[in-house]
């Protein structure tokens with residue numbers, strides 16, 4: 017049994033330690049982090065997954081802009097090395113995207129391995145440019161509302177709108193975090209197999225979030 021909850025300030029050090037463990041040293045030097053500098057996270061969508069209180073996985077989202085339109089930047093997502101391949105990453109992806117849709121977000125962007133993220137509906141965004149150096153094959157998008165990426169092209173920009181920044185900074189999560197938590201069973205391996213697209217590389221390979 018697992019519990020997925022919005023990340024709180026009390027989780028932050030543990031989540032950072034998990035990311036340090038799962039990603040190469042210097043992860044914050046990646047160009048995608050420049051889009052996050054000084055910008056508050058989207059608190060409702062930053063989730064931690066625990067089993068018996070022990071942190072197993074985490075996912076975060078930031079707001080960015082493409083062609084002045086609001087976009088969710090997904091990542092980092094990481095699952096503790098001892099729990100990878102058990103479906104926890106998939107659970108966090110699905111639950112966070114469900115929450116994002118519910119909150120009215122239309123489009124999501126990430127930098128990652130298409131063979132993994134295609135199972136959640138992500139595909140290459142040919143006309144969207146992440147800050148260099150980013151391999152364009154790894155710039156992937158998902159429409160949460162039909163047509164949300166149509167005609168949305170150009171460089172990915174930091175969120176700078178004062179109104180949005182103020183709103184995100186003041187908002188540190190749902191007023192009642194407990195009610196925003198969900199309890200989930202151990203993922204069904206059969207369901208995981210049916211979700212797969214049959215084109216996988218090694219678990220956790222070459223992530224640059």
Ligand SMILES: CC(C)(COP(=O)(O)OP(=O)(O)OC[C@H]1O[C@@H](n2cnc3c(N)ncnc32)[C@H](O)[C@@H]1OP(=O)(O)O)[C@@H](O)C(=O)NCCC(=O)NCCS
Nearest residue numbers: 094095100101102103104105106128132217219220221223
């Ligand atoms: C990538 C990650 C989040 C996936 O979470 P997970 O819980 O291990 O993955 P799941 O159990 O949901 O899915 C496992 C499946 O995904 C595949 N997979 C995992 N990482 C993959 C990758 N980078 N590319 C392609 N397939 C991948 C596995 O081979 C497995 O396939 P199967 O269902 O056919 O057996 C996790 O492995 C991780 O934290 N890795 C290290 C950090 C990282 O790379 N983060 C992602 C940034 S792009």
